[in-house]
Amino acid sequence: MRKTSLIDKVRLFGRSGIDIVEVLGRSTIFLFHALLGRGGIGGGFGLLIKQLHAVGVMSLVIIVVSGVFIGMVLALQGFNILSSYGSEQAVGQMVALTLLRELGPVVTALLFAGRAGSALTAEIGNMKSTEQLSSLEMIGVDPLKYIVAPRLWAGFISLPLLAMIFSVVGIWGGSWVAVDWLGVYDGSYWANMQNSVTFNGDVLNGIIKSIVFAFVVTWIAVFQGYDCEPTSEGISRATTKTVVYASLAVLGLDFILTALMFGDF
Amino acid sequence: MSADNAYAVELKGLTFKRGTRSIFNNVDIRIPRGKVTGIMGPSGCGKTTLLRLMGMQLRPNAGEVWVNGQNLPTLSRSDLFDARKHMGVLFQSGALFTDLDVFENVAFPLRVHTQLSDEMIRDIVLLKLQAVGLRGAIDLMPDELSGGMKRRVALARAIALDPQILMYDEPFVGQDPIAMGVLVRLIRLLNDALGITSIVVSHDLAETASIADYLYVVGDGQVLGQGTPEELMNADNPRIRQFMTGDPDGPVPFHFPAADYRADLLGKR
Amino acid sequence: MQNRTVEIGVGLFLLAGILALLLLALRVSGLSASPTADTYKLYAYFDNIAGLTVRAKVTMAGVTIGKVTAIDLDRDSFTGRVTMQLDKKVDNLPTDSTASILTAGLLGEKYIGISVGGDTELLKDGSTIHDTQSSLVLEDLIGKFLLNTVNKDAK
Numbered sequence: 167m168r169k170t171s172l173i174d175k176v177r178l179f180g181r182s183g184i185d186i187v188e189v190l191g192r193s194t195i196f197l198f199h200a201l202l203g204r205g206g207i208g209g210g211f212g213l214l215i216k217q218l219h220a221v222g223v224m225s226l227v228i229i230v231v232s233g234v235f236i237g238m239v240l241a242l243q244g245f246n247i248l249s250s251y252g253s254e255q256a257v258g259q260m261v262a263l264t265l266l267r268e269l270g271p272v273v274t275a276l277l278f279a280g281r282a283g284s285a286l287t288a289e290i291g292n293m294k295s296t297e298q299l300s301s302l303e304m305i306g307v308d309p310l311k312y313i314v315a316p317r318l319w320a321g322f323i324s325l326p327l328l329a330m331i332f333s334v335v336g337i338w339g340g341s342w343v344a345v346d347w348l349g350v351y352d353g354s355y356w357a358n359m360q361n362s363v364t365f366n367g368d369v370l371n372g373i374i375k376s377i378v379f380a381f382v383v384t385w386i387a388v389f390q391g392y393d394c395e396p397t398s399e400g401i402s403r404a405t406t407k408t409v410v411y412a413s414l415a416v417l418g419l420d421f422i423l424t425a426l427m428f429g430d431f
Numbered sequence: 432m433s434a435d436n437a438y439a440v441e442l443k444g445l446t447f448k449r450g451t452r453s454i455f456n457n458v459d460i461r462i463p464r465g466k467v468t469g470i471m472g473p474s475g476c477g478k479t480t481l482l483r484l485m486g487m488q489l490r491p492n493a494g495e496v497w498v499n500g501q502n503l504p505t506l507s508r509s510d511l512f513d514a515r516k517h518m519g520v521l522f523q524s525g526a527l528f529t530d531l532d533v534f535e536n537v538a539f540p541l542r543v544h545t546q547l548s549d550e551m552i553r554d555i556v557l558l559k560l561q562a563v564g565l566r567g568a569i570d571l572m573p574d575e576l577s578g579g580m581k582r583r584v585a586l587a588r589a590i591a592l593d594p595q596i597l598m599y600d601e602p603f604v605g606q607d608p609i610a611m612g613v614l615v616r617l618i619r620l621l622n623d624a625l626g627i628t629s630i631v632v633s634h635d636l637a638e639t640a641s642i643a644d645y646l647y648v649v650g651d652g653q654v655l656g657q658g659t660p661e662e663l664m665n666a667d668n669p670r671i672r673q674f675m676t677g678d679p680d681g682p683v684p685f686h687f688p689a690a691d692y693r694a695d696l697l698g699k700r
Numbered sequence: 701m702q703n704r705t706v707e708i709g710v711g712l713f714l715l716a717g718i719l720a721l722l723l724l725a726l727r728v729s730g731l732s733a734s735p736t737a738d739t740y741k742l743y744a745y746f747d748n749i750a751g752l753t754v755r756a757k758v759t760m761a762g763v764t765i766g767k768v769t770a771i772d773l774d775r776d777s778f779t780g781r782v783t784m785q786l787d788k789k790v791d792n793l794p795t796d797s798t799a800s801i802l803t804a805g806l807l808g809e810k811y812i813g814i815s816v817g818g819d820t821e822l823l824k825d826g827s828t829i830h831d832t833q834s835s836l837v838l839e840d841l842i843g844k845f846l847l848n849t850v851n852k853d854a855k
Contacts, residue, residue: 199508215706215707215710216706218710218713218714219706219709219710219713222710222713223709223710223712223713226713226716262728266724266728292529293529296524296526296529297522297523297524297526298526298527298528298529300483300488300520300522300526301520301522301526301528301585303486303488303512303515304486304488304515304518304519304520305515305516305539305540305543305544305588305592306512306513306515306516306540306543306544307512307543308508308512312543324713326717327713327714327716327717327720328717330717330720330721330724331716331717331720333720333724333728334719334720334723334724334728337728356727359728360727360728360729361757363728363729364729364755365724365725365729368729369724369725369728369729373721
């Protein structure tokens with residue numbers, strides 16, 4: 167093993183810092199060209215529909231199943247804790263607030279990064295390695311418009327919708343456990359929820375969160391695919407990066423957004 | 432200054448660097464119009480890079496790239512995409528769109544760049560597929576095709592818009608003799624029948640020499656030699672001679688540069 | 701044909717998303733579709749509003765008839781002034797009605813309950829409810845209870 171001197175280490179550290187800044191700049195220019203360049207979404211509405219199907223509809227199953235189970239678990243846990251204070255009626259509001267403010271947007275974004283994000287990266291990376299992107303360029307079609315833009319928009323649109331569906335089925339799953347199984351009175355489950363959940367404060371903030379997550383996750387996924395090394399190794403590395411970076415970005419941003427929205431400052 | 436009309440593509444003083452490594456150093460190449468021009472050289476000398484520079488998929492560090500009287504590096508992004516409509520490229524892998532069938536692949540350039548009716552598009556696609564002999568494969572998906580057939584479909588797609596310049600990136604690599612023979616014949620045939628300018632980038636000496644009207648040999652970031660195939664066969668430049676005859680050792684050494692063999696064996700590092 | 705199924709799938713997906721939003725708005729957050737324009741304002745002064753928040757509900761006989769829109773301190777009397785918006789439909793409250801701050805359950809949220817008085821004159825937009833009962837503060841209650849016990853022992 168070669169010894170690296172301290173100077174070398176410092177140099178390497180500085181170099182990786184510069185690399186990070188460079189990638190950030192490149193990805194921003196990439197996003198700018200894809201979204202704001204001439205001509206809007208290349209290929210029109212049909213491509214967007216196709217991508218909405220690939221990105222949104224195909225993620226629906228995992229989102230619905232996870233949503234139901236998470237709602238059920240929340241109700242079960244909440245019931246156990248709340249019943250020791252004799253206020254198990256509050257289980258509805260607990261489930262709803264947890265889902266709307268936190269778990270809905272965050273878990274959906276994480277699942278989305280794993281299901282749709284990795285698929286986007288692999289698909290675009292594969293197109294790059296098989297020279298399909300180059301080929302498009304030489305046919306005179308901008309791949310940023312034709313390949314990237316529809317996928318970006320599909321992600322931006324799909325994730326907030328998925329997050330809302332996740333919350334709804336989660337609340338329904340919670341009511342199933344709390345009301346039908348544990349015997350919480352139906353009326354108080356919903357009434358407590360309606361009393362404590364506000365549309366502007368909770369529902370809207372959750373949607374804003376999921377819009378931000380949608381933007382970040384899709385951007386990372388599509389950029390990693392577009393920027394990957396065009397080999398099978400490069401694609402698998404880029405796919406891993408997508409899931410890791412997107413998850414970290416979602417969790418980090420979630421803290422910042424929560425602090426801004428609910429932190430009272 | 433506009434380019435000479437006798438040449439479809441002119442590279443003037445082209446320099447291209449990857450990081451600090453120089454791939455091309457002040458290269459001048461002129462591709463005559465209406466002819467088949469071969470660009471040859473050993474693997475890894477940047478032949479494909481040269482094609483990408485001609486299509487402006489890579490930006491040169493210095494120099495001019497004149498294609499059809501336009502200096503590509505000075506064009507805006509959108510003008511560049513327009514300029515590329517006159518170029519067709521056959522990529523090494525064929526680069527068919529894997530989610531579209533053969534028909535849609537060939538129809539793709541027509542759909543995005545023309546307002547032709549569906550029937551017109553169908554006629555043109557059939558015409559082009561007939562030219563490459565694959566009209567029968569019209570409903571197949573790309574992954575149902577063999578490597579040689581993929582390349583032929585890609586060729587049909589490349590000529591769909593009747594380009595003025597057609598570039599082939601290593602068209603003969605990994606082909607069986609029959610497929611290779613078919614491609615060689617097709618390149619010559621299309622060039623003569625459509626009156627286009629063909630640029631064949633390859634290291635397959637015999638095949639390229641058999642169809643090219645003019646040859647360039649590149650290596651070490653420079654043009655080592657140029658001329659008709661006969662002229663090059665008789666060149667006295669030892670590097671060209673080594674490449675044309677396929678000697679394992681010569682100016683391009685067999686050994687990768689290394690320390691003294693004996694010293695290495697004795698472990699004196 | 702395959703295109704059609706894709707389009708139908710996407711259409712259903714979008715519909716499901718919109719339906720989810722509607723459910724969240726109406727069923728979960730209880731956002732009522734009726735416009736809130738038809739309201740009138742009432743004020744009430746409390747010695748202690750501890751725990752009451754803006755948007756808390758105002759009820760009468762257990763029925764929600766309005767909400768608290770603002771809470772501030774009255775500089776002259778050093779009492780908390782609560783601004784309420786009541787439904788226009790409930791415009792027949794006598795002037796001597798009582799407003800009291802109540803708690804839903806032992807640890808639940810605070811709300812205002814209004815009980816009817818007997819006066820013939822009615823409260824109008826911008827009037828003040830004078831008869832108020834402040835929030836029940838647990839510490840005070842315990843304090844009073846202890847004091848009572850001590851007093852009884854003294855007798």
